[in-house]
Amino acid sequence: MEYLLSIISVFLMSTVKFVFGGLPLAFSLGFSFFETLTITSAGGLVGVTFFVYMSDEIIAYFKKRAQRKLDNRIAPLTKKVFSRKNKIIVIAKKRFGLLGIALLTPLLFSIPIGCFLAVRYFKDKQRILIYMYLAVLFWSATISSFKLLF
Secondary structure: OHHHHHHHHHHHHHHHOHHHHHHHHHHHOOOOHHHHHHHHHHHHHHHHHHHHHHHHHHHHHHHHHHHHHHHHOOOOOOOOOOOHHHHHHHHHHHHHHHHHHHHHHHHOOOHHHHHHHHHHHOOOHHHHHHHHHHHHHHHHHHHHHHHHHO
16 A cells, blocks of 8 residues: 555656656655656656646636736736746747757656646647657656666
8 A cells, every 4th residue: 555655646746846756756765767767757748648738728817817917907017037947948949949848848847837838839739748758758767767877
């Protein structure tokens, strides 16, 4: 029962925080290379699928919310803050396109944020899913293999 709970926790953590959540948790629980690879990849793939298809709903919600705020505002609009993370997103989008966002998603962004960005900037969901799946599998295999090497 404890083993099943640890698998579920790694799986659920991998759906949201892949590199800084699911993989370290799997390593700390003592999973083997193949267990780590399988569970984190499955969690990441489920997370990507869920968040790619839910991103349209999330975008619509935030557009409605922003419109309500604009309708009810009293003070003038404040200038947007351009952070370091925003700069990385813009550079990845302009230079590398969907591939850049997909490769940075499991590593730098969380899966929900990366899927949201991909759906926001690119419209072809099948292509988004393929790139995101490949990125999750690539990072899962790469980081899990560090356990074998070291």
